[in-house]
Amino acid sequence: MKIVDLATASRRAEQLCQEHGLELLEQKDIPYGRQFKVRTGGSTAQLNIYFGKKGLKLVVQGGDNATKAALEEVTAAMEGRSAGVASGAVKKEKKALPEVTAVYDEPWIGTDESGKGDFFGPLVTAGVIVDPEAVPLLQSLGVDDSKKITDKKIPGMAEEIRKICFGKYKVLQINPAKYNELYGKMKNLNVLLAWTHAAVIEDLLEKHDVKLAIADKFGDEKYINDKLKTKGKGIHLIQVPKAEQNIAVAAASILARDALLKWSNGAKKQYGLTLPKGASSLVIQAGKSYVKEHGKDALVNVAKLHFKTTEDVLL
Structure with missing residues (x-):
């Protein structure tokens, strides 16, 4: 047949x-x-x-x-x-690791972040609840680790993910000024990352009863576990390297990167200057141009000041 x-x-x-x-x-x-x-x-x-x-x-x-x-x-x-x-x-x-790539019988949460290695821009952490019924749609869409997807494709894919997982996603965007304030209090990037992942998981659990969450492992597992509150303490949390192999984590990575790209496009319009990703010589050059135009005190509004790049920009 x-x-x-x-x-x-x-x-x-x-x-x-x-x-x-x-x-x-x-x-x-x-x-x-x-x-x-x-x-x-x-x-x-x-x-x-x-x-x-x-x-x-x-x-x-x-x-x-x-x-x-x-x-x-x-x-x-x-x-x-x-x-x-x-x-x-x-x-x-x-x-791949079966536990990471598995499609589960019940809804589960995937979380991922974007922007942690970029001098300019926010730190964005996203979480997506994926129902088993949504898996075929996400697979058909080509959902994968956002690092494997071009900037041009990200906005359209993010929009489709928001439709497929309507009401079951959370994007936490910490813009540079707030990021610098929080980092000043926490003094540790892994602690700050854990706080964002835990906050996203807790927010989703407020609205949905989910028993499993998967996150990329960026440090000791206790970082996220220590930040989870009452609802989060009851969830089974899997933390492994390359967790983007899981379709829920991959979907979260796309939503996080979409928010980062929107911020970058908005900053370009606002400041008339492209603020590149990463922490390269091009980033330093853009930082010097920004400081020349807006002053060094305004750098807090667009950059993560604990990066060593800050010293290079202000030289």
């Missing part, structure tokens, strides 16, 4: 589930696709079917059980490959 549309794919999935002894508990529409919840014995799993930019996409969700294994045989048959031979997406997942 050639799969050319969602209706055909759904019929094929039902037929194959039956052939593999899977009991269909529920099927329902999801954005741009259809979800099947099936059971065999005492275990359950889900299959999401949707058509992305590159054609048919099949996403199996569930624990490591017989039902999930059977569903993977179903997807193999639908994709025209032998069971046990992974598609390109599965091969990629096996190379």
